[in-house]
Amino acid sequence: xxxxxxxxxxxxxxxxxxxxxxxxxxxxxxxxxxxxxxxxxxxxxxxxxxxxxxxxxxxxxxxxxxxxxxxxxxxxxxxxxxxxxxxxxxxxxxxxxxxxxxxxxxxxxxxxxxxxxxxxxxxxxxxxxxxxxxxxxxxxxxxxxxxxxxxxxxxxxxxxxxxxxxxxxxxxxxxxxxxxxxxxxxxxxxxxxxxxxxxxxxxxxxxxxxxxxxxxxxxxxxxxxxxxxxxxxxxxxxxxxxxxxxxxxxxxxxxxxxxxxxxxxxxxxxxxxxxxxxxxxxxxxxxxxxxxxxxxxxxxxxxxxxxxxxxxxxx
Numbered sequence: 001x002x003x004x005x006x007x008x009x010x011x012x013x014x015x016x017x018x019x020x021x022x023x024x025x026x027x028x029x030x031x032x033x034x035x036x037x038x039x040x041x042x043x044x045x046x047x048x049x050x051x052x053x054x055x056x057x058x059x060x061x062x063x064x065x066x067x068x069x070x071x072x073x074x075x076x077x078x079x080x081x082x083x084x085x086x087x088x089x090x091x092x093x094x095x096x097x098x099x100x101x102x103x104x105x106x107x108x109x110x111x112x113x114x115x116x117x118x119x120x121x122x123x124x125x126x127x128x129x130x131x132x133x134x135x136x137x138x139x140x141x142x143x144x145x146x147x148x149x150x151x152x153x154x155x156x157x158x159x160x161x162x163x164x165x166x167x168x169x170x171x172x173x174x175x176x177x178x179x180x181x182x183x184x185x186x187x188x189x190x191x192x193x194x195x196x197x198x199x200x201x202x203x204x205x206x207x208x209x210x211x212x213x214x215x216x217x218x219x220x221x222x223x224x225x226x227x228x229x230x231x232x233x234x235x236x237x238x239x240x241x242x243x244x245x246x247x248x249x250x251x252x253x254x255x256x257x258x259x260x261x262x263x264x265x266x267x268x269x270x271x272x273x274x275x276x277x278x279x280x281x282x283x284x285x286x287x288x289x290x291x292x293x294x295x296x297x298x299x300x301x302x303x304x305x306x307x308x309x310x311x312x313x314x315x
Contacts, residue, residue: 016234021228024183025038025040027233030055032085032132033052033086034052035232036050042161043159044076044159045073045074045158046078046163047077048187049078050077050088050093052088053129054139056093059092060093060096073097075100077093077103078104079102079103079176080176082111084124084128087144090143091141091143102145103150104176105149105173107172108174109145111174118141121141128289161180162180162181165177166218166219166222168215169207169214170205170212170213170214175189175190176189177192184222184226185227186222186228189230190230191211191212193216193243194229195235202279205254206296209252209255210315216244216247217244220241220244224240255304257278258300258301259315268298268302272298279293279297
């Protein structure tokens with residue numbers, strides 16, 4: 001199976017293997033970008049996210065390696081949100097398995113109808129292709145689709161396994177988390193941190209810090225036995241509860257840093273420069289193109305500025 005190696009970006013917890021996920025979950029991540037997993041029940045199988053388009057060939061190979069011996073194919077594709085590094089390979093997976101149903105937040109469908117959003121996905125996907133030297137052709141976002149929008153708490157039945165959907169906004173309006181039952185395995189999302197190691201968390205509240213904090217609180221209330229973190233893998237079980245607490249503390253710190261800069265009269269670019277000094281480094285550059293990171297940072301700053309200028313505190 002073609003899986004990415006640990007490149008040193010993450011500080012692993014001592015004695016913990018973040019790729020050792022519990023059944024019925026199987027890791028099929030290929031290359032860099034977001035994590036991808038199969039959730040396999042007695043009757044059906046679901047694929048959680050697809051990762052970057054430039055690694056679609058490797059992802060499809062990994063899926064075949066797991067499912068072919070079982071005589072199964074992906075019946076469902078579950079979307080965490082609509083960013084290129086998490087669902088960029090969706091059109092390629094659908095070309096391989098056109099009968100798979102794509103499930104996620106209703107907002108995902110609206111994003112896929114936006115020419116501007118699809119163009120951005122393709123542009124960032126091609127930058128990633130060049131950054132990682134992926135052996136693939138020009139990236140396209142044509143073929144993105146949502147077949148069914150899920151309702152809060154709705155369950156997707158795989159036979160002896162069920163997957164429950166919850167909205168978890170903050171990173172995007174279409175961000176979602178999924179709880180695998182009966183094992184209580186939670187697929188978290190970027191509304192509640194990117195874990196890098198003990199006490200090291202990255203934030204990405206593109207829509208609202210407040211919403212991400214509320215999403216983290218919702219996720220914590222689900223009392224998962226296992227948590228699979230975005231861009232990380234399986235979080236050590238002894239860190240489960242602290243994970244959400246640490247995220248909320250980090251989100252509040254970053255929010256207050258931006259607000260302080262705004263109130264001190266700094267420009268968006270000046271605040272972004274400070275953000276770079278704190279959050280950008282060579283290790284991060286290996287995992288994410290700077291253009292994508294900078295775009296996200298400017299979105300965060302501008303949204304907070306708008307809220308502050310309007311006298312709102314819901315940033």
